[in-house]
Amino acid sequence: MPQNIASFAGGDYADSDEMPDILEFTSRIVEHTNPAAHNRNTTNIATEPSDLELKMRRSDCEAVLRILDEDLAELNESRKKKAREIEELTRQLQSRSGSRPSGSNKIDYQTDIFDWEELLVTKRKAIFNVQDFRLCQRGVCNANVDGRDIICVMPWGEGGSLTYQLPALLAPGVTVVVSPLTLIDHQVMDLRSRNVEAVKLLGTTKGDELNQINDRLLEMAEGNASGDSEIKLCFVTPDKIIKDDGFLKILRGLNSKRKLSRIVLDEADCVSMHGHKFRLHYKNMHVLRSNLPGVPIMALSASCTPKVLEDITKVLQLPRIVGGENANTDGTVYFAVQGAQCSEAGPSAVVRKKEDIVEGESSNTYGNVKMEG
Numbered sequence: 001m002p003q004n005i006a007s008f009a010g011g012d013y014a015d016s017d018e019m020p021d022i023l024e025f026t027s028r029i030v031e032h033t034n035p036a037a038h039n040r041n042t043t044n045i046a047t048e049p050s051d052l053e054l055k056m057r058r059s060d061c062e063a064v065l066r067i068l069d070e071d072l073a074e075l076n077e078s079r080k081k082k083a084r085e086i087e088e089l090t091r092q093l094q095s096r097s098g099s100r101p102s103g104s105n106k107i108d109y110q111t112d113i114f115d116w117e118e119l120l121v122t123k124r125k126a127i128f129n130v131q132d133f134r135l136c137q138r139g140v141c142n143a144n145v146d147g148r149d150i151i152c153v154m155p156w157g158e159g160g161s162l163t164y165q166l167p168a169l170l171a172p173g174v175t176v177v178v179s180p181l182t183l184i185d186h187q188v189m190d191l192r193s194r195n196v197e198a199v200k201l202l203g204t205t206k207g208d209e210l211n212q213i214n215d216r217l218l219e220m221a222e223g224n225a226s227g228d229s230e231i232k233l234c235f236v237t238p239d240k241i242i243k244d245d246g247f248l249k250i251l252r253g254l255n256s257k258r259k260l261s262r263i264v265l266d267e268a269d270c271v272s273m274h275g276h277k278f279r280l281h282y283k284n285m286h287v288l289r290s291n292l293p294g295v296p297i298m299a300l301s302a303s304c305t306p307k308v309l310e311d312i313t314k315v316l317q318l319p320r321i322v323g324g325e326n327a328n329t330d331g332t333v334y335f336a337v338q339g340a341q342c343s344e345a346g347p348s349a350v351v352r353k354k355e356d357i358v359e360g361e362s363s364n365t366y367g368n369v370k371m372e373g
Contacts, residue, residue, distance in 0.1 A: 107327045110139035136335040143333040150298040153336040164264045173259035179266040184235045198233040221253035238281035268299035272311035289317040
């Protein structure tokens with residue numbers, strides 16, 4: 001027993017005044033006989049959490065669990081949407097492959113029969129009052145509906161605008177046409193006179209008109225616009241694409257909801273310094289592909305030398321060129337008409353005179369030019 005600690009005999013009695021000394025004696029005896037147990041008990045008492053602390057920790061865990069459940073639900077819904085999108089894309093691809101001649105991997109957009117043929121002809125007559133396709137119009141329209149990247153070289157006044165305006169009416173969503181300012185007003189007025197939902201967004205488009213068009217495009221991106229109220233063609237200048245980040249954001253939203261059916265670049269030869277009409281903003285049209293992946297692009301021009309053609313494909317980031325009458329299932333489909341100033345160094349234009357072409361017949365002849373595929 002430790003020294004200096006008072007001892008008590010079995011027959012001793014203690015008064016109440018002596019109780020504090022007895023308690024202290026008892027505590028010291030325990031501490032000296034089993035110090036480890038004493039320290040452990042003291043530690044347990046000091047660190048044991050209260051009921052309130054336990055409840056707060058449980059509430060925190062429950063809150064985290066709820067957030068995780070919500071995240072899992074959102075991820076599951078996103079997965080379901082992507083699965084449905086894959087099914088729809090597969091269905092479209094199967095439908096398209098079924099519309100092409102069996103036993104051949106090549107496509108002749110000018111003469112092959114496609115599923116959409118009847119609807120294309122009906123709208124051509126009813127809306128545009130055009131009884132027959134001219135030159136390579138039929139081929140370009142078919143490639144357009146088929147969702148292909150396209151380069152079309154066609155002289156002024158030969159119906160180049162029909163090759164993207166007509167297919168735009170068959171596609172879900174909006175076709176955005178990037179064009180010089182001088183060409184926009186007439187086209188929009190003509191389309192509106194035919195009851196086609198066409199709008200223009202220019203530097204002079206301000207106030208209520210600007211807000212109304214942007215709101216309609218946003219409604220389309222959110223899936224809140226009905227088919228009849230959808231904008232089918234939206235004409236903009238190159239400046240709008242390059243300088244207006246808000247508009248580019250709207251286009252990205254439309255693309256994410258598959259409501260941006262195509263981008264058309266009119267007077268596409270303006271992208272090249274080797275052409276006669278080079279424009280700086282056209283050279284920056286590479287932002288179309290980088291910001292809007294997967295959206296088909298059509299480049300329309302009245303003139304196209306081999307070097308200009310090379311610049312168009314580079315700036316717009318288009319895949320390799322294939323002929324419109326012998327096309328693979330991928331690549332940029334190329335069409336040209338005599339008078340469009342194309343050289344034999346690129347995909348060849350027609351070798352016959354325009355007046356010698358039978359109405360509705362293709363004007364594309366590639367001769368000895370080596371085409372991809």
